[in-house]
Each structure stands twice: as structure tokens, then as C-alpha cells.
Amino acid sequence: MSESNSPVQACDECQRLTEERERAQRVYDYSKVTDCNVLLARHQRSSGHGAAG
Ligand SMILES: [Zn+2]
Known part of the structure; x- marks a missing residue:
């Protein structure tokens, strides 16, 4: 695997x-979408990596 561009991915x-x-946004x-955001x-x-955006 190559270097990760972002810690999120x-x-x-x-x-x-x-x-x-x-997927939810497409439909x-x-x-x-809100549920996924939450x-x-x-x-x-809880994982310790910050939310971007
Ligand atoms: Zn994560």
C-alpha cells in the first residue's frame, strides 16, 4: 500500500x-447523511483522530 493521504482514509x-x-447523498x-455524520x-x-471539515 502507498502512503496514506489523510488519517481519515x-x-x-x-x-x-x-x-x-x-451513498446516502446520492439518493x-x-x-x-446526518446519521452518518453523527x-x-x-x-x-472516541478514536482520537480529529474530524476534518
Ligand atoms: Zn476512524
Whole structure:
């Protein structure tokens, strides 16, 4: 594997939640988008890597 561009993408959970959020955005499922944002923020806090943006 090459060098990771960002610590977020290096984390499986972050990547998974981000991909799920993108899928929700494609189908305009904003409640799920919000849900993913909450889960992502919570995970990043508990994991110690900061949320970007
Ligand atoms: Zn993570």
C-alpha cells in the first residue's frame, strides 16, 4: 500500500462511514447523511483522530 493521504482514509471505520454517507447523498437520504455524520464524529472523537471539515 502507498502512503496514506489523510488519517481519515487510513481508518477503515472512517472510510466505511464516509462511503455510506456518500451513498446516502446520492439518493438524497438526508436523514441517513446526518446519521452518518453523527456516527463519524462520535467515532473520530472516541478514536482520537480529529474530524476534518
Ligand atoms: Zn476512524
